Amino acid sequence: MDVLVGAFPFMTANFALLLEKTGEHLVISLIPLLAAIVVGVPLGVWLGHIHKGEFLAVSITNIGRALPSLALIAILIGIVGIGMLNAMIALFLLAFPPILSYAFQAVDSVDADLTKAARGMGLAPMQVLTKVELPLGLPMIISGIRTAAVLTVSSATIATIAGSGGLGDVILNQVAYGMEGVIAAALWVAVLAILVDQVFVLLLKIASPAGVKHLQRAAVAA
Protein backbone atom coordinates (compact mmCIF):
# COMPACT_ATOMS: atom_id res chain seq x y z
CA MET A 1 0.00 0.00 0.00
CA ASP A 2 2.81 2.34 0.94
CA VAL A 3 4.50 1.90 -2.39
CA LEU A 4 1.24 2.55 -4.19
CA VAL A 5 0.74 5.79 -2.28
CA GLY A 6 4.40 6.58 -2.80
CA ALA A 7 3.87 6.43 -6.54
CA PHE A 8 2.12 9.79 -6.54
CA PRO A 9 4.89 11.81 -4.85
CA PHE A 10 7.23 10.09 -7.32
CA MET A 11 5.13 11.43 -10.19
CA THR A 12 5.32 15.02 -8.92
CA ALA A 13 8.99 14.76 -8.06
CA ASN A 14 9.91 13.21 -11.42
CA PHE A 15 7.37 14.88 -13.63
CA ALA A 16 9.92 16.05 -16.17
CA LEU A 17 11.39 12.56 -16.45
CA LEU A 18 7.96 10.98 -16.91
CA LEU A 19 7.04 13.54 -19.56
CA GLU A 20 10.21 12.86 -21.49
CA LYS A 21 9.66 9.11 -21.28
CA THR A 22 6.00 9.56 -22.26
CA GLY A 23 7.11 11.42 -25.36
CA GLU A 24 9.41 8.58 -26.36
CA HIS A 25 6.73 6.06 -25.49
CA LEU A 26 4.19 7.74 -27.75
CA VAL A 27 6.66 7.94 -30.61
CA ILE A 28 7.56 4.26 -30.47
CA SER A 29 3.95 3.14 -30.10
CA LEU A 30 2.03 5.58 -32.33
CA ILE A 31 4.30 5.45 -35.37
CA PRO A 32 3.90 1.66 -35.72
CA LEU A 33 0.19 2.01 -34.94
CA LEU A 34 -0.32 4.61 -37.67
CA ALA A 35 1.69 2.53 -40.10
CA ALA A 36 -0.48 -0.49 -39.29
CA ILE A 37 -3.62 1.60 -39.86
CA VAL A 38 -2.35 2.94 -43.17
CA VAL A 39 -1.58 -0.54 -44.45
CA GLY A 40 -4.13 -2.66 -42.58
CA VAL A 41 -7.35 -0.68 -43.03
CA PRO A 42 -7.25 -0.34 -46.83
CA LEU A 43 -6.09 -3.92 -47.25
CA GLY A 44 -8.73 -5.31 -44.90
CA VAL A 45 -11.46 -3.13 -46.42
CA TRP A 46 -10.52 -4.16 -49.93
CA LEU A 47 -10.40 -7.86 -49.07
CA GLY A 48 -13.76 -7.51 -47.32
CA HIS A 49 -15.21 -5.69 -50.33
CA ILE A 50 -14.27 -8.51 -52.69
CA HIS A 51 -15.10 -11.09 -50.00
CA LYS A 52 -11.74 -12.78 -50.47
CA GLY A 53 -8.83 -13.56 -48.18
CA GLU A 54 -10.83 -14.52 -45.14
CA PHE A 55 -8.25 -17.20 -44.46
CA LEU A 56 -5.43 -14.65 -44.50
CA ALA A 57 -7.25 -12.11 -42.34
CA VAL A 58 -8.42 -14.62 -39.81
CA SER A 59 -5.32 -16.78 -39.48
CA ILE A 60 -3.08 -13.77 -39.02
CA THR A 61 -5.30 -12.70 -36.15
CA ASN A 62 -5.35 -16.13 -34.61
CA ILE A 63 -1.57 -16.26 -34.55
CA GLY A 64 -1.64 -12.83 -32.93
CA ARG A 65 -4.19 -14.00 -30.35
CA ALA A 66 -2.53 -17.30 -29.53
CA LEU A 67 0.78 -15.72 -28.65
CA PRO A 68 0.86 -13.42 -25.61
CA SER A 69 2.02 -10.01 -26.71
CA LEU A 70 4.94 -10.19 -24.32
CA ALA A 71 6.19 -13.37 -25.91
CA LEU A 72 5.49 -12.01 -29.37
CA ILE A 73 7.53 -8.89 -28.71
CA ALA A 74 10.36 -10.94 -27.30
CA ILE A 75 10.31 -13.24 -30.32
CA LEU A 76 10.05 -10.38 -32.78
CA ILE A 77 12.92 -8.50 -31.17
CA GLY A 78 14.86 -11.72 -31.21
CA ILE A 79 14.22 -11.91 -34.94
CA VAL A 80 14.61 -8.28 -35.99
CA GLY A 81 17.22 -7.31 -33.44
CA ILE A 82 17.85 -4.49 -31.00
CA GLY A 83 17.22 -0.79 -31.56
CA MET A 84 14.41 1.74 -31.73
CA LEU A 85 13.53 0.97 -35.36
CA ASN A 86 13.43 -2.72 -34.63
CA ALA A 87 11.20 -2.17 -31.60
CA MET A 88 8.83 -0.23 -33.83
CA ILE A 89 8.82 -2.97 -36.43
CA ALA A 90 7.90 -5.44 -33.69
CA LEU A 91 5.06 -3.18 -32.52
CA PHE A 92 3.86 -2.76 -36.09
CA LEU A 93 3.62 -6.52 -36.44
CA LEU A 94 1.66 -6.58 -33.19
CA ALA A 95 -0.81 -3.87 -34.24
CA PHE A 96 -1.37 -5.10 -37.78
CA PRO A 97 -3.44 -8.30 -37.24
CA PRO A 98 -6.37 -6.86 -35.28
CA ILE A 99 -6.57 -3.86 -37.61
CA LEU A 100 -6.55 -6.05 -40.71
CA SER A 101 -9.03 -8.60 -39.46
CA TYR A 102 -11.50 -6.11 -37.99
CA ALA A 103 -11.43 -4.08 -41.20
CA PHE A 104 -11.99 -7.24 -43.21
CA GLN A 105 -14.86 -8.42 -41.02
CA ALA A 106 -16.39 -4.95 -40.91
CA VAL A 107 -16.84 -4.82 -44.67
CA ASP A 108 -17.24 -8.52 -45.38
CA SER A 109 -20.13 -8.82 -42.90
CA VAL A 110 -22.25 -5.97 -44.28
CA ASP A 111 -25.67 -7.46 -45.10
CA ALA A 112 -25.44 -9.00 -48.58
CA ASP A 113 -29.02 -7.90 -49.33
CA LEU A 114 -27.95 -4.28 -48.90
CA THR A 115 -24.98 -4.52 -51.19
CA LYS A 116 -27.09 -6.43 -53.70
CA ALA A 117 -29.75 -3.72 -53.56
CA ALA A 118 -27.05 -1.11 -54.03
CA ARG A 119 -25.54 -2.89 -57.01
CA GLY A 120 -28.99 -3.59 -58.43
CA MET A 121 -29.75 0.13 -58.40
CA GLY A 122 -26.66 0.83 -60.46
CA LEU A 123 -24.06 1.89 -57.91
CA ALA A 124 -20.54 1.29 -59.15
CA PRO A 125 -18.36 -0.96 -56.96
CA MET A 126 -16.55 2.08 -55.54
CA GLN A 127 -19.90 3.70 -54.71
CA VAL A 128 -21.09 0.55 -52.97
CA LEU A 129 -17.91 0.73 -50.93
CA THR A 130 -18.08 4.40 -49.98
CA LYS A 131 -21.85 4.75 -49.60
CA VAL A 132 -22.73 1.45 -47.97
CA GLU A 133 -19.86 -0.75 -46.85
CA LEU A 134 -17.55 1.84 -45.30
CA PRO A 135 -20.18 3.76 -43.32
CA LEU A 136 -21.75 0.58 -42.00
CA GLY A 137 -18.35 -0.96 -41.28
CA LEU A 138 -16.82 2.14 -39.70
CA PRO A 139 -17.58 1.32 -36.05
CA MET A 140 -15.99 -2.11 -36.39
CA ILE A 141 -12.98 -0.74 -38.24
CA ILE A 142 -12.44 1.70 -35.36
CA SER A 143 -12.84 -1.17 -32.87
CA GLY A 144 -9.91 -2.93 -34.50
CA ILE A 145 -7.82 0.23 -34.32
CA ARG A 146 -8.68 0.66 -30.64
CA THR A 147 -7.69 -2.90 -29.84
CA ALA A 148 -4.41 -2.39 -31.66
CA ALA A 149 -3.82 0.97 -29.96
CA VAL A 150 -4.15 -0.41 -26.44
CA LEU A 151 -1.98 -3.35 -27.38
CA THR A 152 0.73 -1.18 -28.90
CA VAL A 153 0.87 1.41 -26.13
CA SER A 154 1.05 -1.19 -23.38
CA SER A 155 3.48 -3.43 -25.24
CA ALA A 156 5.79 -0.54 -26.00
CA THR A 157 6.86 -0.91 -22.36
CA ILE A 158 8.52 -4.18 -23.19
CA ALA A 159 10.05 -2.78 -26.33
CA THR A 160 12.37 -0.98 -23.94
CA ILE A 161 14.29 -4.21 -23.82
CA ALA A 162 15.23 -3.46 -27.38
CA GLY A 163 16.64 -0.17 -26.22
CA SER A 164 13.97 2.05 -27.66
CA GLY A 165 13.37 4.29 -24.65
CA GLY A 166 9.91 5.06 -23.32
CA LEU A 167 8.23 4.47 -19.97
CA GLY A 168 9.58 0.93 -19.96
CA ASP A 169 12.92 2.47 -19.06
CA VAL A 170 11.42 3.35 -15.68
CA ILE A 171 9.27 0.28 -15.19
CA LEU A 172 12.07 -2.16 -15.93
CA ASN A 173 14.59 -0.31 -13.80
CA GLN A 174 13.52 -0.82 -10.22
CA VAL A 175 17.15 -0.50 -9.11
CA ALA A 176 17.29 3.15 -10.17
CA TYR A 177 13.72 4.34 -9.52
CA GLY A 178 12.49 2.11 -6.68
CA MET A 179 9.15 0.34 -6.44
CA GLU A 180 7.38 3.73 -6.30
CA GLY A 181 8.86 4.64 -9.65
CA VAL A 182 7.93 1.32 -11.22
CA ILE A 183 4.34 1.64 -10.10
CA ALA A 184 4.12 5.30 -11.04
CA ALA A 185 5.30 4.59 -14.57
CA ALA A 186 3.04 1.54 -14.86
CA LEU A 187 0.01 3.61 -13.88
CA TRP A 188 1.16 6.22 -16.34
CA VAL A 189 1.22 3.62 -19.16
CA ALA A 190 -2.26 2.41 -18.22
CA VAL A 191 -3.63 5.94 -18.32
CA LEU A 192 -1.86 6.58 -21.61
CA ALA A 193 -3.41 3.46 -23.15
CA ILE A 194 -6.86 4.54 -22.00
CA LEU A 195 -6.32 8.04 -23.37
CA VAL A 196 -5.16 6.80 -26.77
CA ASP A 197 -8.17 4.45 -26.82
CA GLN A 198 -10.50 7.34 -26.06
CA VAL A 199 -8.95 9.44 -28.81
CA PHE A 200 -10.20 6.88 -31.30
CA VAL A 201 -13.64 6.80 -29.67
CA LEU A 202 -13.72 10.55 -30.16
CA LEU A 203 -12.49 10.17 -33.72
CA LEU A 204 -15.33 7.76 -34.46
CA LYS A 205 -17.79 10.28 -33.08
CA ILE A 206 -16.37 13.07 -35.22
CA ALA A 207 -15.87 11.07 -38.38
CA SER A 208 -19.21 9.22 -38.38
CA PRO A 209 -21.88 10.35 -40.80
CA ALA A 210 -25.15 11.27 -39.05
CA GLY A 211 -26.75 7.99 -40.07
CA VAL A 212 -23.99 5.91 -38.51
CA LYS A 213 -24.35 7.86 -35.27
CA HIS A 214 -28.07 7.22 -35.40
CA LEU A 215 -27.50 3.48 -35.79
CA GLN A 216 -25.10 3.44 -32.86
CA ARG A 217 -27.54 5.26 -30.62
CA ALA A 218 -30.27 2.83 -31.70
CA ALA A 219 -27.98 -0.11 -30.93
CA VAL A 220 -27.24 1.26 -27.48
CA ALA A 221 -30.93 1.86 -26.78
CA ALA A 222 -31.90 -1.66 -27.84
Next chain:
Amino acid sequence: MTESATTTMPATSTARSTRNSSIVFDNVTKTYPGQTAHALDSLSIEVRSGELVCLVGPSGGGKTTALQLVNRLVDLSSGEIRIGDTNIMDLSPIELRRTIGYAIQQSGLFPHYTVAENIATVPTILKWDRKRIEARTKELLELVGLTPVENWLKRYPGQLSGGQQQRVGIARALAADPPVMLMDEPFGALDPITRVAVQDEFLDIHRAVGKTTLFVTHDIDEAIKMADRIAILKPGGLLAQYDTPAEVLARPADDFVAEFLGAERGLKRLALTTVAEVLAAGRDRRGSSPVAAAAGSTEAGNPVSAAEWPEVSATMTLREALSLVSAAHAQGARVMDAGSHLGDVTLHELICPPADDPARTTEGARI
Protein backbone atom coordinates in the same frame (compact mmCIF):
# COMPACT_ATOMS: atom_id res chain seq x y z
CA MET B 1 -52.34 -2.07 -68.61
CA THR B 2 -54.65 0.04 -70.66
CA GLU B 3 -53.37 3.33 -71.96
CA SER B 4 -56.56 5.03 -70.87
CA ALA B 5 -56.11 4.46 -67.16
CA THR B 6 -56.68 7.75 -65.44
CA THR B 7 -54.62 8.97 -62.57
CA THR B 8 -55.22 11.06 -59.52
CA MET B 9 -51.64 10.51 -58.53
CA PRO B 10 -49.13 13.34 -58.35
CA ALA B 11 -47.21 11.78 -61.14
CA THR B 12 -46.17 14.78 -63.14
CA SER B 13 -42.68 13.59 -63.91
CA THR B 14 -43.62 9.92 -63.59
CA ALA B 15 -45.38 10.10 -66.92
CA ARG B 16 -46.28 7.02 -68.84
CA SER B 17 -43.57 6.13 -71.22
CA THR B 18 -44.69 5.78 -74.79
CA ARG B 19 -41.40 4.14 -75.72
CA ASN B 20 -41.32 0.40 -76.06
CA SER B 21 -40.14 -0.90 -72.71
CA SER B 22 -41.12 -4.54 -72.99
CA ILE B 23 -38.93 -7.18 -71.38
CA VAL B 24 -38.30 -10.13 -73.66
CA PHE B 25 -36.77 -13.41 -72.49
CA ASP B 26 -35.63 -15.25 -75.56
CA ASN B 27 -34.78 -18.88 -74.82
CA VAL B 28 -32.98 -17.94 -71.61
CA THR B 29 -31.09 -20.60 -69.68
CA LYS B 30 -29.07 -20.21 -66.50
CA THR B 31 -26.89 -22.87 -64.96
CA TYR B 32 -24.87 -21.81 -61.94
CA PRO B 33 -21.20 -22.80 -61.97
CA GLY B 34 -20.62 -26.22 -60.45
CA GLN B 35 -24.27 -27.23 -60.76
CA THR B 36 -25.71 -29.75 -63.17
CA ALA B 37 -29.38 -28.75 -62.88
CA HIS B 38 -30.58 -25.60 -64.61
CA ALA B 39 -31.81 -22.78 -62.39
CA LEU B 40 -33.75 -21.50 -65.37
CA ASP B 41 -34.44 -23.62 -68.45
CA SER B 42 -35.11 -22.13 -71.90
CA LEU B 43 -37.46 -19.41 -70.70
CA SER B 44 -39.18 -17.46 -73.46
CA ILE B 45 -41.71 -14.87 -72.35
CA GLU B 46 -42.52 -11.28 -73.18
CA VAL B 47 -43.61 -8.76 -70.60
CA ARG B 48 -45.33 -6.12 -72.70
CA SER B 49 -44.81 -2.40 -72.20
CA GLY B 50 -46.70 -1.27 -69.13
CA GLU B 51 -47.73 -4.80 -68.20
CA LEU B 52 -47.45 -6.26 -64.70
CA VAL B 53 -46.33 -9.86 -64.86
CA CYS B 54 -46.02 -12.01 -61.77
CA LEU B 55 -43.45 -14.74 -61.73
CA VAL B 56 -44.60 -17.46 -59.36
CA GLY B 57 -43.48 -20.91 -58.41
CA PRO B 58 -42.08 -22.93 -55.55
CA SER B 59 -38.93 -21.93 -53.71
CA GLY B 60 -35.89 -22.73 -55.83
CA GLY B 61 -37.94 -22.51 -59.02
CA GLY B 62 -35.64 -19.91 -60.52
CA LYS B 63 -37.74 -16.79 -59.95
CA THR B 64 -35.00 -14.68 -58.39
CA THR B 65 -32.56 -15.94 -60.98
CA ALA B 66 -34.87 -14.82 -63.81
CA LEU B 67 -35.19 -11.38 -62.25
CA GLN B 68 -31.49 -10.91 -61.61
CA LEU B 69 -30.63 -11.98 -65.14
CA VAL B 70 -32.53 -8.91 -66.33
CA ASN B 71 -30.42 -6.44 -64.34
CA ARG B 72 -27.30 -8.54 -64.78
CA LEU B 73 -26.74 -9.30 -61.12
CA VAL B 74 -26.56 -12.83 -62.55
CA ASP B 75 -24.90 -13.64 -65.88
CA LEU B 76 -26.74 -15.46 -68.67
CA SER B 77 -25.63 -18.96 -69.60
CA SER B 78 -27.41 -18.80 -72.94
CA GLY B 79 -30.24 -17.01 -74.68
CA GLU B 80 -30.97 -13.32 -74.90
CA ILE B 81 -32.85 -10.71 -72.90
CA ARG B 82 -34.05 -7.47 -74.47
CA ILE B 83 -35.57 -4.40 -72.92
CA GLY B 84 -37.40 -2.53 -75.64
CA ASP B 85 -35.17 -2.97 -78.64
CA THR B 86 -31.96 -3.13 -76.67
CA ASN B 87 -30.12 -6.32 -75.86
CA ILE B 88 -29.12 -6.01 -72.21
CA MET B 89 -25.61 -7.10 -73.12
CA ASP B 90 -25.19 -3.96 -75.24
CA LEU B 91 -25.14 -1.77 -72.14
CA SER B 92 -22.70 -1.84 -69.27
CA PRO B 93 -24.29 -3.44 -66.18
CA ILE B 94 -24.22 -0.11 -64.36
CA GLU B 95 -25.82 1.83 -67.23
CA LEU B 96 -28.45 -0.88 -67.56
CA ARG B 97 -29.30 -0.97 -63.86
CA ARG B 98 -29.82 2.77 -63.68
CA THR B 99 -32.70 2.35 -66.11
CA ILE B 100 -34.33 -0.37 -64.01
CA GLY B 101 -36.12 0.09 -60.71
CA TYR B 102 -35.22 -2.66 -58.26
CA ALA B 103 -37.10 -3.48 -55.06
CA ILE B 104 -36.50 -6.49 -52.84
CA GLN B 105 -37.85 -8.22 -49.78
CA GLN B 106 -37.15 -6.49 -46.46
CA SER B 107 -36.95 -3.38 -48.65
CA GLY B 108 -33.12 -3.37 -48.77
CA LEU B 109 -33.16 0.19 -47.46
CA PHE B 110 -29.85 1.55 -46.23
CA PRO B 111 -30.21 1.74 -42.44
CA HIS B 112 -27.76 4.65 -42.16
CA TYR B 113 -29.62 6.77 -44.71
CA THR B 114 -32.74 8.76 -43.94
CA VAL B 115 -35.89 8.13 -45.95
CA ALA B 116 -35.01 11.15 -48.10
CA GLU B 117 -31.43 9.96 -48.64
CA ASN B 118 -32.58 6.46 -49.50
CA ILE B 119 -35.01 7.71 -52.12
CA ALA B 120 -32.37 10.06 -53.50
CA THR B 121 -29.77 7.32 -53.96
CA VAL B 122 -30.00 6.96 -57.72
CA PRO B 123 -30.79 10.63 -58.51
CA THR B 124 -27.71 11.51 -56.45
CA ILE B 125 -25.38 9.24 -58.39
CA LEU B 126 -26.97 10.56 -61.58
CA LYS B 127 -25.92 14.02 -60.31
CA TRP B 128 -29.35 15.64 -60.42
CA ASP B 129 -29.30 19.08 -58.83
CA ARG B 130 -30.42 19.40 -55.23
CA LYS B 131 -33.72 21.15 -55.94
CA ARG B 132 -34.81 18.55 -58.45
CA ILE B 133 -33.92 15.71 -56.05
CA GLU B 134 -35.83 17.37 -53.25
CA ALA B 135 -38.94 17.89 -55.38
CA ARG B 136 -38.79 14.35 -56.70
CA THR B 137 -38.38 12.87 -53.22
CA LYS B 138 -41.45 14.70 -51.95
CA GLU B 139 -43.48 13.77 -54.99
CA LEU B 140 -42.63 10.10 -54.49
CA LEU B 141 -43.45 10.10 -50.80
CA GLU B 142 -46.86 11.48 -51.70
CA LEU B 143 -47.24 8.84 -54.37
CA VAL B 144 -46.63 6.03 -51.87
CA GLY B 145 -48.90 7.64 -49.32
CA LEU B 146 -46.37 8.79 -46.71
CA THR B 147 -47.84 12.18 -45.99
CA PRO B 148 -47.34 14.83 -44.82
CA VAL B 149 -43.95 14.27 -46.36
CA GLU B 150 -42.14 16.47 -43.82
CA ASN B 151 -42.90 13.85 -41.17
CA TRP B 152 -41.06 11.15 -43.07
CA LEU B 153 -38.10 12.74 -44.85
CA LYS B 154 -35.73 12.76 -41.88
CA ARG B 155 -36.61 9.39 -40.40
CA TYR B 156 -34.38 6.36 -40.56
CA PRO B 157 -35.62 2.97 -41.81
CA GLY B 158 -35.30 1.58 -38.29
CA GLN B 159 -37.97 4.04 -37.21
CA LEU B 160 -40.54 2.78 -39.74
CA SER B 161 -42.91 -0.16 -39.71
CA GLY B 162 -42.44 -2.95 -42.26
CA GLY B 163 -45.17 -1.58 -44.50
CA GLN B 164 -43.73 1.93 -44.38
CA GLN B 165 -40.28 0.61 -45.21
CA GLN B 166 -41.70 -1.24 -48.18
CA ARG B 167 -43.39 1.96 -49.41
CA VAL B 168 -40.08 3.78 -49.19
CA GLY B 169 -38.46 0.87 -51.04
CA ILE B 170 -40.97 1.34 -53.87
CA ALA B 171 -40.40 5.09 -53.90
CA ARG B 172 -36.65 4.52 -54.10
CA ALA B 173 -37.06 2.10 -57.00
CA LEU B 174 -39.17 4.67 -58.87
CA ALA B 175 -36.86 7.60 -58.11
CA ALA B 176 -35.14 8.06 -61.45
CA ASP B 177 -38.36 7.21 -63.32
CA PRO B 178 -37.06 3.97 -64.84
CA PRO B 179 -39.27 2.48 -67.58
CA VAL B 180 -38.90 -0.99 -66.07
CA MET B 181 -39.35 -2.32 -62.53
CA LEU B 182 -38.07 -5.57 -61.06
CA MET B 183 -39.53 -6.60 -57.71
CA ASP B 184 -38.42 -9.66 -55.78
CA GLU B 185 -41.03 -10.70 -53.21
CA PRO B 186 -41.26 -7.08 -52.08
CA PHE B 187 -44.18 -7.75 -49.75
CA GLY B 188 -43.03 -11.19 -48.59
CA ALA B 189 -42.17 -10.15 -45.04
CA LEU B 190 -45.32 -8.14 -44.30
CA ASP B 191 -48.21 -9.24 -42.09
CA PRO B 192 -51.40 -10.10 -44.04
CA ILE B 193 -53.27 -6.87 -43.32
CA THR B 194 -50.36 -4.59 -44.16
CA ARG B 195 -49.64 -6.69 -47.19
CA VAL B 196 -53.11 -6.20 -48.65
CA ALA B 197 -52.89 -2.45 -48.06
CA VAL B 198 -49.48 -2.16 -49.72
CA GLN B 199 -50.61 -4.37 -52.62
CA ASP B 200 -53.59 -2.09 -53.22
CA GLU B 201 -51.40 0.99 -53.12
CA PHE B 202 -48.87 -0.54 -55.41
CA LEU B 203 -51.58 -1.41 -57.94
CA ASP B 204 -52.81 2.18 -57.85
CA ILE B 205 -49.26 3.39 -58.40
CA HIS B 206 -48.72 0.88 -61.16
CA ARG B 207 -51.84 2.03 -62.93
CA ALA B 208 -50.76 5.63 -62.55
CA VAL B 209 -47.17 5.28 -63.75
CA GLY B 210 -47.50 2.31 -66.09
CA LYS B 211 -44.04 0.81 -65.62
CA THR B 212 -43.33 -2.53 -67.23
CA THR B 213 -43.10 -4.66 -64.11
CA LEU B 214 -41.74 -8.11 -63.45
CA PHE B 215 -42.88 -9.08 -59.97
CA VAL B 216 -41.66 -12.21 -58.21
CA THR B 217 -43.81 -13.81 -55.55
CA HIS B 218 -44.28 -17.28 -54.14
CA ASP B 219 -47.82 -16.30 -53.11
CA ILE B 220 -50.30 -17.32 -55.81
CA ASP B 221 -53.06 -15.18 -54.30
CA GLU B 222 -50.84 -12.14 -54.57
CA ALA B 223 -50.17 -12.99 -58.21
CA ILE B 224 -53.88 -13.48 -58.98
CA LYS B 225 -54.64 -10.14 -57.43
CA MET B 226 -51.83 -8.13 -58.99
CA ALA B 227 -50.92 -9.63 -62.33
CA ASP B 228 -52.03 -8.89 -65.86
CA ARG B 229 -50.40 -12.20 -66.66
CA ILE B 230 -48.83 -14.90 -64.52
CA ALA B 231 -45.77 -16.95 -65.42
CA ILE B 232 -45.59 -20.14 -63.39
CA LEU B 233 -42.19 -21.79 -63.04
CA LYS B 234 -41.65 -25.36 -61.89
CA PRO B 235 -38.58 -26.78 -60.17
CA GLY B 236 -35.74 -26.90 -62.66
CA GLY B 237 -36.71 -23.48 -63.97
CA LEU B 238 -39.20 -24.70 -66.58
CA LEU B 239 -42.13 -22.51 -67.57
CA ALA B 240 -45.34 -24.37 -66.77
CA GLN B 241 -47.86 -21.76 -67.95
CA TYR B 242 -47.97 -18.12 -68.96
CA ASP B 243 -51.41 -16.56 -69.14
CA THR B 244 -53.92 -14.23 -67.50
CA PRO B 245 -55.02 -15.07 -63.95
CA ALA B 246 -58.52 -15.91 -65.19
CA GLU B 247 -57.20 -18.27 -67.83
CA VAL B 248 -54.69 -19.93 -65.52
CA LEU B 249 -57.42 -20.53 -62.95
CA ALA B 250 -59.95 -21.71 -65.51
CA ARG B 251 -57.58 -23.93 -67.47
CA PRO B 252 -54.39 -24.95 -65.63
CA ALA B 253 -51.88 -26.23 -68.16
CA ASP B 254 -50.95 -29.34 -66.18
CA ASP B 255 -51.20 -31.13 -62.85
CA PHE B 256 -48.34 -29.11 -61.42
CA VAL B 257 -50.14 -25.83 -62.07
CA ALA B 258 -53.46 -27.21 -60.79
CA GLU B 259 -51.81 -28.36 -57.59
CA PHE B 260 -49.93 -25.09 -57.23
CA LEU B 261 -53.19 -23.17 -57.52
CA GLY B 262 -54.67 -25.30 -54.77
CA ALA B 263 -58.06 -26.82 -53.99
CA GLU B 264 -59.71 -23.40 -53.81
CA ARG B 265 -58.92 -22.66 -57.42
CA GLY B 266 -62.62 -22.31 -58.22
CA LEU B 267 -63.14 -19.81 -55.43
CA LYS B 268 -60.02 -17.87 -56.30
CA ARG B 269 -61.50 -17.34 -59.73
CA LEU B 270 -64.44 -15.61 -58.14
CA ALA B 271 -62.06 -13.01 -56.75
CA LEU B 272 -61.33 -11.84 -60.29
CA THR B 273 -64.80 -10.48 -60.98
CA THR B 274 -66.76 -7.74 -59.24
CA VAL B 275 -70.42 -7.72 -58.44
CA ALA B 276 -70.81 -4.70 -60.73
CA GLU B 277 -69.58 -6.72 -63.69
CA VAL B 278 -72.04 -9.54 -62.99
CA LEU B 279 -74.84 -7.05 -62.66
CA ALA B 280 -73.96 -5.48 -66.00
CA ALA B 281 -73.71 -8.86 -67.72
CA GLY B 282 -77.05 -9.90 -66.21
CA ARG B 283 -78.72 -6.79 -67.59
CA ASP B 284 -77.30 -7.52 -71.02
CA ARG B 285 -78.76 -11.00 -70.90
CA ARG B 286 -82.16 -10.29 -69.49
CA GLY B 287 -82.98 -6.77 -70.53
CA SER B 288 -83.24 -4.05 -67.96
CA SER B 289 -85.17 -5.77 -65.18
CA PRO B 290 -82.88 -8.14 -63.33
CA VAL B 291 -84.85 -7.70 -60.10
CA ALA B 292 -88.00 -9.19 -61.55
CA ALA B 293 -86.04 -12.03 -63.07
CA ALA B 294 -84.41 -12.87 -59.77
CA ALA B 295 -87.41 -12.41 -57.53
CA GLY B 296 -89.65 -14.32 -59.88
CA SER B 297 -87.26 -17.25 -59.91
CA THR B 298 -88.98 -20.53 -59.32
CA GLU B 299 -86.02 -22.04 -57.54
CA ALA B 300 -87.19 -24.21 -54.70
CA GLY B 301 -87.25 -23.16 -51.07
CA ASN B 302 -86.13 -19.54 -50.86
CA PRO B 303 -85.51 -19.25 -47.11
CA VAL B 304 -84.96 -15.51 -47.37
CA SER B 305 -87.05 -13.38 -49.73
CA ALA B 306 -85.31 -11.12 -52.22
CA ALA B 307 -86.27 -8.02 -50.28
CA GLU B 308 -84.25 -9.32 -47.31
CA TRP B 309 -81.19 -10.45 -49.23
CA PRO B 310 -77.94 -9.15 -47.77
CA GLU B 311 -76.54 -5.94 -49.21
CA VAL B 312 -73.23 -6.07 -51.06
CA SER B 313 -71.30 -3.22 -52.60
CA ALA B 314 -70.82 -3.07 -56.34
CA THR B 315 -67.05 -3.02 -55.96
CA MET B 316 -66.89 -6.28 -53.99
CA THR B 317 -65.47 -9.38 -55.60
CA LEU B 318 -67.83 -12.30 -56.16
CA ARG B 319 -65.87 -14.24 -53.57
CA GLU B 320 -66.62 -11.61 -50.94
CA ALA B 321 -70.26 -11.30 -51.97
CA LEU B 322 -70.71 -15.05 -51.95
CA SER B 323 -69.37 -15.17 -48.43
CA LEU B 324 -72.05 -12.71 -47.29
CA VAL B 325 -74.80 -14.50 -49.18
CA SER B 326 -73.79 -17.81 -47.67
CA ALA B 327 -73.71 -16.36 -44.16
CA ALA B 328 -77.23 -14.97 -44.63
CA HIS B 329 -78.63 -18.26 -46.03
CA ALA B 330 -79.94 -16.24 -48.96
CA GLN B 331 -80.32 -17.00 -52.66
CA GLY B 332 -78.84 -13.71 -53.81
CA ALA B 333 -77.74 -10.24 -52.81
CA ARG B 334 -78.89 -6.65 -53.17
CA VAL B 335 -76.21 -4.58 -54.87
CA MET B 336 -75.73 -1.17 -53.33
CA ASP B 337 -73.57 1.74 -54.34
CA ALA B 338 -73.33 4.84 -52.18
CA GLY B 339 -76.69 4.09 -50.57
CA SER B 340 -78.67 3.49 -53.73
CA HIS B 341 -79.95 0.07 -54.83
CA LEU B 342 -78.48 -0.81 -58.21
CA GLY B 343 -80.17 -4.17 -58.63
CA ASP B 344 -79.88 -7.75 -57.45
CA VAL B 345 -77.64 -10.68 -58.27
CA THR B 346 -78.65 -14.30 -57.76
CA LEU B 347 -76.59 -17.02 -56.15
CA HIS B 348 -76.35 -18.69 -59.52
CA GLU B 349 -74.92 -15.57 -61.11
CA LEU B 350 -72.39 -15.28 -58.28
CA ILE B 351 -71.00 -18.77 -58.68
CA CYS B 352 -71.14 -18.87 -62.48
CA PRO B 353 -69.70 -15.51 -63.44
CA PRO B 354 -69.24 -14.41 -67.04
CA ALA B 355 -65.47 -14.27 -66.41
CA ASP B 356 -64.90 -17.58 -68.14
CA ASP B 357 -64.73 -15.52 -71.27
CA PRO B 358 -60.97 -15.12 -71.70
CA ALA B 359 -61.47 -11.83 -73.53
CA ARG B 360 -62.51 -10.22 -70.24
CA THR B 361 -59.64 -8.78 -68.34
CA THR B 362 -59.28 -8.67 -64.60
CA GLU B 363 -59.30 -4.89 -64.48
CA GLY B 364 -62.63 -4.65 -62.71
CA ALA B 365 -61.59 -6.75 -59.77
CA ARG B 366 -58.83 -4.37 -58.91
CA ILE B 367 -60.77 -1.23 -58.25
